Amino acid sequence: MIIILKHKTPKEEVQKLMGEIEKLGVNVHLSEGSEKSIIGLIGDTTKIDPRKIEANRNVEKVMHVQEPYKKANRLFHPEDTVIKIGDAEIGGKNICLIAGPCSVETEDQITEIAKNVKETGAKMLRGGAFKPRTSPYSFQGLGMDGLDLLQVARKNTGLPIVTEIMSTSQLDRFARDVDVIQVGARNMQNFDLLKELGKLDKPILLKRGLSATIEELLMSAEYIMAGGNEKVILCERGIRTFETYTRNTLDLSAIPAIKKLSHLPVIVDPSHAAGMWWMVEPLSKAAVAVGADGLIIEVHNDPANALCDGQQSIKPEVFENLVKDLRNIATAVGREIK
Amino acid sequence: MIIILKHKTPKEEVQKLMGEIEKLGVNVHLSEGSEKSIIGLIGDTTKIDPRKIEANRNVEKVMHVQEPYKKANRLFHPEDTVIKIGDAEIGGKNICLIAGPCSVETEDQITEIAKNVKETGAKMLRGGAFKPRTSPYSFQGLGMDGLDLLQVARKNTGLPIVTEIMSTSQLDRFARDVDVIQVGARNMQNFDLLKELGKLDKPILLKRGLSATIEELLMSAEYIMAGGNEKVILCERGIRTFETYTRNTLDLSAIPAIKKLSHLPVIVDPSHAAGMWWMVEPLSKAAVAVGADGLIIEVHNDPANALCDGQQSIKPEVFENLVKDLRNIATAVGREIK
Amino acid sequence: MIIILKHKTPKEEVQKLMGEIEKLGVNVHLSEGSEKSIIGLIGDTTKIDPRKIEANRNVEKVMHVQEPYKKANRLFHPEDTVIKIGDAEIGGKNICLIAGPCSVETEDQITEIAKNVKETGAKMLRGGAFKPRTSPYSFQGLGMDGLDLLQVARKNTGLPIVTEIMSTSQLDRFARDVDVIQVGARNMQNFDLLKELGKLDKPILLKRGLSATIEELLMSAEYIMAGGNEKVILCERGIRTFETYTRNTLDLSAIPAIKKLSHLPVIVDPSHAAGMWWMVEPLSKAAVAVGADGLIIEVHNDPANALCDGQQSIKPEVFENLVKDLRNIATAVGREIK
Amino acid sequence: MIIILKHKTPKEEVQKLMGEIEKLGVNVHLSEGSEKSIIGLIGDTTKIDPRKIEANRNVEKVMHVQEPYKKANRLFHPEDTVIKIGDAEIGGKNICLIAGPCSVETEDQITEIAKNVKETGAKMLRGGAFKPRTSPYSFQGLGMDGLDLLQVARKNTGLPIVTEIMSTSQLDRFARDVDVIQVGARNMQNFDLLKELGKLDKPILLKRGLSATIEELLMSAEYIMAGGNEKVILCERGIRTFETYTRNTLDLSAIPAIKKLSHLPVIVDPSHAAGMWWMVEPLSKAAVAVGADGLIIEVHNDPANALCDGQQSIKPEVFENLVKDLRNIATAVGREIK
Structure with a gap:
């Protein structure tokens, strides 16, 4: 200093x-x-x-001369952190694919999509039960019932489940039934929530806030790690800029930056970044090429009738074709999609 | 649409x-x-x-053609909303001054400052008990003990107290003992918290998020109002831009914009916006001139030894001189500081 | 409308x-x-x-309902525009590599680098003669002498040259001796310059301004095209955001966006975007994966002693390795680097 | 460093x-x-x-430890610079009002407006002859004919004229016939233009670029001053942020910041900042309250039929009422509008 x-x-x-x-x-x-x-x-x-x-x-x-974070700092932990969740692995040579609908709607919907994405190569299932919506009049997710359905999908496919927590009051249920607890962009600096998650022994997927710097993202990871939980997966999902053509601006330079500053794995969410389904393919490819440790992609079997964010969801067949290309790009950059 | x-x-x-x-x-x-x-x-x-x-x-x-908010919309509620808290009033012709330290430290500190600012013309006392800090290693506030001290200061001065809530788990205590519950910028889209606050009959001071548009701020107000609590006070406190000289960029155009779009009162926080004590004076004057319904200012009797944000706090004597100028500017724009 | x-x-x-x-x-x-x-x-x-x-x-x-640009609009010109410059081609299936130093320094320097990058696969040579520098006290480029040296390098290697114009007063010389005239980010809305360039029959490399939207970039292209010169190559080189870790934030979503909205070719400048040499590799890979029609990369044989921007230049051997990977990624996305 | x-x-x-x-x-x-x-x-x-x-x-x-500019730095020139243009004065205790239409249209228009604003208290006349427009299809100004009309208006009223230069090719005419040469936001880093203006003995009104930091604005002033012309007037006119309700976000904190860092006078352009006529009044008041040395305001006698930017122009009678309030605010902050 x-x-x-x-x-x-x-x-x-x-x-x-x-x-x-x-x-x-x-x-x-x-x-x-x-x-x-x-x-x-x-x-x-x-x-x-x-x-x-x-x-x-x-x-x-x-x-500052020294970074203000310690446990997340690569300086004190030079090797990449690899986090295992069931058969999935995030970090290291492998690139991990997480896929699923924006929100859980019905047992059929979530199970069908889960089977589809598993077959294509996804290693985890995403799906929202509690949805942060700008408008109080929009669909807010199925809540606890959504978690029930995610568990059914997990039972049917074996895929670990990733879903977003919105309040400390949901903590017990999430700690028991969810494999990876997601903290959304809007809660990246909900410090009370971060402190509580620091007490768990459970992987946390921490999304970058819309206006959070890379350093602030790492400081939020530090909150969780300082509490004792070092299983933090970072996620770049677009930042807010003056450009309005895309919903947010995907900051892919953040990936090499984070890999340099921290040992934690970092994945990319191309669906929320652009907010448009036809951008998911090119942005996913770019994310793998730039060095991301994984992708979290919205896949829906009927986007036009999705209860939430259908405009940014791709269909299972598009996902299938995309994954073929991703495997080739992964090879080209010395990585692998199992 | x-x-x-x-x-x-x-x-x-x-x-x-x-x-x-x-x-x-x-x-x-x-x-x-x-x-x-x-x-x-x-x-x-x-x-x-x-x-x-x-x-x-x-x-x-x-x-959009029509605004997506309804209860906060001036179109359906043309008159200004005026909120009364004890002897204080926010909205209408009067300009309401809220002052106090960034965080509550000791009984002597909070009481002395409370007396000082009351004498100068403040109608409410601010003071943080729970502090959102970027680093887990920084002072996090006195917590519930801080609320106790605020109550002592209120008892000694009669000033209603304004303090920030950080989690739904603190709700009962805040509902009972706090006069105006503040939602900080980082929690502006903590929708679970907003929903709970919508169930109370208590004024809420809702700060604009660092990267929230004016429309999103009004949508967050709508969350609270949709739950039944229409006592929402908005607060502009600076947005995140590319400029790094100031901590944030105070968006004073937001004040006339909000006055046009909504009937809710809106105040300005010049202390957090710039993050530098010597900017508090000119920005406060500009806020009154632009049409704000009030100011929330950090005042500390010993900024250099403040436990938090001393660099943006002004001393009581500076506050006193400032208020004199503010009264004159208020008169020049047809307003009044009682 | x-x-x-x-x-x-x-x-x-x-x-x-x-x-x-x-x-x-x-x-x-x-x-x-x-x-x-x-x-x-x-x-x-x-x-x-x-x-x-x-x-x-x-x-x-x-x-707006309809885009405000016409000649640049894909709606009225569905096929990709392909621009030929000597043996080089920008647009279409091929990906075009442009490389060279930030600024021309000596005959030996520019000729040596030109030979190096040609061997590796570059199809054009970049090099600044007139340099836009934030400080009046920084090196401002060799000026017209720099253009002389670029011509020598072209003669020795056959590579067409790309260099930046800074004023209409330089127009005659550029029109005569330069193969692709670059308009820098700071001059993207120098409308007088754009109008003059519209009168030439010469390819223009138009860089996106630091705070220009995609639509504004296309409107600046429209200025040149409205004058009669339809040979416009667009270039994404990073936008200004709140993030300060990188010099600018490379907006790779702009590539698929531009490909959708316009028929003009678009390339990426990873060197200026991040401002750090070690980011050039991952960002170049991402640019190819996302669908860019080319790259413009700063390569210097002695970055530590470069007169300008050495911190973002890569060495010829790094460029060589990078191009190998880029060829593989190009194949993976159905493109080709000749 | x-x-x-x-x-x-x-x-x-x-x-x-x-x-x-x-x-x-x-x-x-x-x-x-x-x-x-x-x-x-x-x-x-x-x-x-x-x-x-x-x-x-x-x-x-x-x-950096020290600022990278020298001639613009208050450290080496502690007293405020005051620039005299005819009877007008910018800097010091006085607040200077500049008013006039966005663009010069006819002799009657410019003369009538000039008389009106002079009577109200404006000390200089603004009016665009060359207009930077995003679209090549929009009205581009009357050009040299516009300058002729401005001279007529000056002759009729005695008001010095302020108008924007767009290219070095216009330099001779501007040097001869214009009293204050304006450099627009889009040309703030047109370094060739700045260098030429540095050779004149003529006040330059330098507007902050849409995405320029305060430091970059001062570096552009340094370009002019390093050439020998120290008569630089800075102008804050809004920066580009994520907020889209206003055209740009007026950064009023820049005023005290610039006053601290530099001895140069700084004025505010509320018309271009917000892009909406009804915001001109509150923003002008805020600008005076925050410490600006002047205002440059668009006034038009028939905004609905203005050839350019009518949506942000106020009518002479609105200007008159505004100036009354501004005088009172000036007094309240220890300044004066002559």
Whole structure:
């Protein structure tokens, strides 16, 4: 951490500040410039709050040198983390496909889709039971009944299930019956929820918030990991920008960035990013080419009548053709889709 | 709502789609252009999910004509909503000042600040007991003990208290002991929380999310109002943009926009927007000039030693001078600070 | 085009507005809703300025139905445009590689790099003679001398040259000696320059502005095409978002979007997008996978001593390995790198 | 400037890099941390290109400590710059009003509006002769004829004229006949134009680009000042964000930021920011309250029939009422509108 002092800060104020910082357990180092002086902090600064230092009226700016996250940091954990869920594996050489409908609708629907995507190569089943909707008047998901249906689909296919939690009040049921608990983009900084998930021994799929930086995503992962649960899977799903043609802008540079900064696996959700079914194919291919550890794709047997987000769902036959291409791209970049 | 069809959509498909839409309870109207045809929907479209229609493969785009919110809409409620909390009033001609520290620290701290700001003209006391922090290693607030201290400060000064809720598990305590429940920017689309708050008879201060559009903010207000609680106060607190000099970019155009679209009162938080104490003064003045119904300002008696966000807090004496200027600006725009 | 009228607009005002619009050469169609009425415009609306209509105080909003560009529109030109430059071809099945240093420095430098990249498979040579730099104190390029050196490199290798124009005053020289004239991101809406380029019979490489929407990029292409020059190559090079880890956010969804909306070829610049050499490889792979018609990559034989942007340049040997992988990905998506 | 080195950079590489940097004329200072080492640069770093240093493969990141601009920097020029144009003055205690139509249309139009706004208190006349339009099919301005009409209006009223230049080819005429040359947002980084304007002895009104940071705006001012022309007036006119309700988001925090960083005067353009006439009033008031040195406002006697941007123009009588309120707000913040 580096502290830039204001022009003409009196010497005694500098000394006082340095003394206060040393009490926080780090070494300090003053470097006096012609216009501005800087104080360098040496040691573990993870637990020092830069804003607290900025509150000092002689401080102009505080800049990070070290990343503010520790458990998620590749610096302290150089090997890739690989997370196993039943037969599925996320991280490492393999690319993991997760597929299924936006929301669970009926037993037939979810079971049929589950069988279809399994046959094509998906290793996990996605499906929403609780749906975050912008409008209170939109379909909100089947709730607990949806979870029941997901369990039926799992029983019939053996596919582990991934579904989104929306409140700490749903925690017990999710901990018992769900294989991977998804935290949606809108809850990425629902810190109370993250803390509770940190107490579980269960993989968490953490989606990047619409306006979250890569660093903030990793800090949210750190919340879960700091609680003791290190099974975090990150997910890039598009960020909010000025461009309105696509619903969000898929930030594929985030994948190599995250692979460099962290050891955690990271997957891509091309369906929510663009919000248009015909973009799912090219974006999925790009995601595999750029180095993602997996994909989570919306597949629906009847998109036009889906209760939710049919406009971004592809049909099982499209998914099948897509996976063929993905296998070839995976090979071209030294990866594999089992 | 307007549906733009794809080029060369077969007539029978158009008819089929029109039939389906009519079943949703609205009238339809076809307008055939040389390149693209459009279907207009006439009637109450609030409850029609545009994405469901976009799932139809013949549909190119769906565009809103009417706003998707109803209870928050000024069209159906032309007069300004005025919310009373004890002696305070938000909305109408009066401009309401809310002030206090970022977080509650000690009984002495909160009580002293409360007395100070009351004397200067604040009508409510703000103070965080539960703090949403990016890092799990930062100070997280005093929690329930913080609420106790806020109650002491209220008892000593008579000021109603405004404080942030972070989880549905805190709901009972907040419902009992807090005067205005604040929903922070990160929880603006925590829909489970909004639904629960909709069941209370208690004013809710709803902050705009960092990447939320004005329409999304109003849709979140609609969640609370749809549940039966119409006492919603909106708050602009800066949005995330590419500019990094300020922590966020305060969107003051949102104030006249919201006043036009909705009857709900809207206030401004200049402290969180810029994240720098010396910007609080000019931004507060601009907020009053632009038409805000109030301000929520961080005031701390010892910012340099504040446990949280001292860099954006102003001292009581600065607040006092500021309020003098604000009164004059209020007069210049036909408003009043009591 | 659709015009949404304000609530309670008097009938005679509606009639008057409809009359005025009909004079612009389109048919109009009124659709009266319970809350808001809309006027639909049928015919060629390309030449109608929506803002002029919005100036009418009874108009609430004007929405496009048809794209505002015509010559760039795939609707009126369904087949892909293929542009030939010497032996190179952009558009169609082939993927075209353009490579070279950020800026031309010496005859040896540019010739050596040109030979290297040609051997690896590049079909054109890039190199800046005039450099747009944020700071007036940074190296501004060799100017006309740089163009001389590029011509030497072309003579020695046969590779057509691509280089950036910065002012209409450079037009004659560029028209004579450059094979593809590049318009940089900062000049994408330098309309005077675009108009002049529209008078040439020379391919133009038009880069997307940092904050330009896809539609605005196509409108800038339309400026050139409206002047008579239809040889426009589009280029995605990253947009400005809130994320600061990468210099810009490469918007790969723009590629399928542009392919859908327009017949013009579109390439990707992974070097400027991320601003970091180690991201060039994964982003190039993703660009090919997503459907780009080519890549423009910064390659330098000595990045650490480059006069400009060495931090985003890759070495010739890295480029060589990259191209091997790109060929395989191209095959996987049904394309080819000759 | 601070250089953060990669983890485990060999000592000899660090020494080598330090030697190279010293040759650039600054002192260096190494500070070895447990994880990462940093090199501090002491002296005038304005002319050091941070990207050149980032090109070194051992460097992780380069961070500014000092601002990269010098002539625009308040640090080296603490007093406010005041620019005089005829009787008008921008900077200092006074707030300068500039008003006029979006584009010059006829002699009657421009003269009538000029008289109107002069009477109300405007000290300069704005009016576009060359108009940057997104579409090649929109009205492009009267060009040189427009300049003739502006001169007539100046002769009739005595008001100095402000109008936008779009190309270096217009330079001679502008230098001769225009009082303040405006550089539009789209040309803020048209560096060739900025360099030419730097050679004049004529005030330049430099508008912030749609996606330009405050620092980039100041760097563009530096381009003009480095050429010898220090009469630069900055203008905030809204930035591009995800919010689409307003055309752009007016960034009023930029005003106190610029006042802190630079001695140059800064004004606000509320008309282009929001793109809606009814927002001009509240945004103008906010601009004065926040500390702007002036306003540039679009006033048209017949907005509904304006050839350009009528939707954001206010009528003379609205302007008159607005100025009354602005005078009161100016007084409230210790300023004055003469």
